Amino acid sequence: MKSIKREGLVDLVASLCIKANLVLPKYQKEKLEWALENETSPLGKKLISQIIENYKIAEKTGLAICQDCGLAVVFLEAGRDVHLDFDIYEAIKDGVAKGYSEGHLRPSVLHSCVDRTNTKTNTPAIIHTQIVDGDKITLTVTPKGGGSENASRLAMLKPYEGKQGIVDFVVKTVRENGPSACPPVTVGIGFGGTIEECALLAKKALLAENRSEELGDMEKEILELCNNLGFGPAGLGGKISVLDVHILSTGCHIATMPVAVNIQCHAARKATGEI
Ligand code: SF4
Known part of the structure; x- marks a missing residue:
């Protein structure tokens, strides 16, 4: 049984929120290169070049890839041999708030569809949990644009x-x-x-x-x-x-x-x- 500290988990979530918004995954970069090679329309090619240039600038300057920094969808894989003495969902929420604030990422989440006031923390996040073997917690943060x-x-x-x-x-x-x-x-x-x-x-x-x-x-x-x-x-x-x-x-x-x-x-x- 391994104990995990709340602070470490909050920091991990925060760093993943920032990384996801600044650096596209390798797979997605390769797909965009494939699109650039295979696009036949000159305007289409130009637009894909701009999309590629945009993500490169984001990575270099620390600015978000898109102004819509998304709703934080979090996939949580929790090892059955992990011991927690805190509420993991509250910790993930705090991590998202920290990451969006420290990364200067646009908060896009509302209190409700009806009153439409911004929570200003980009929370609540959407969290999907799976219990797996082992003594680790694996988190995937995937910001989803509106x-x-x-x-x-x-x-x-x-x-x-x-x-x-x-x-x-x-x-x-x-x-x-x-x-x-x-x-x-x-x-x-x-x-x-x-x-x-x-x-x-x-x-x-x-x-x-x-x-x-x-x-x-x-x-x-x-x-x-x-x-x-x-x-x-x-x-x-x-x-x-x-x-x-x-x-x-x-x-x-x-x-x-x-x-x-x-x-x-x-x-x-x-x-x-x-x-
Ligand atoms: S759908 Fe939203 S997040 Fe995605 S590129 Fe367009 S504006 Fe940005």
């Missing part, structure tokens, strides 16, 4: 619609909403489970960096269909509208076929650390 979150959709399809129904729903969602989600986007898809489970799978799918072993062909098929839509970088026309597609699925009830599409903008930020 523009791309607004472009996301969920449907309870009819089971008879089958795989084609899922593909059609995803492509329709990307066609209708992708242009306003700061493309080139990444598409996270979750299907199966219940209404809340498939939404979480779609969000988790955005963290993937490799092809799914089981659903890789479907990912490639949807990627190609989406890149035939032609809205391109910044929605101003071009070949590369979507950088990648990732799918996670689970079993579902015989009478249901839940599908969620979570769209991520070109500022696909995440940072992982452990304590």
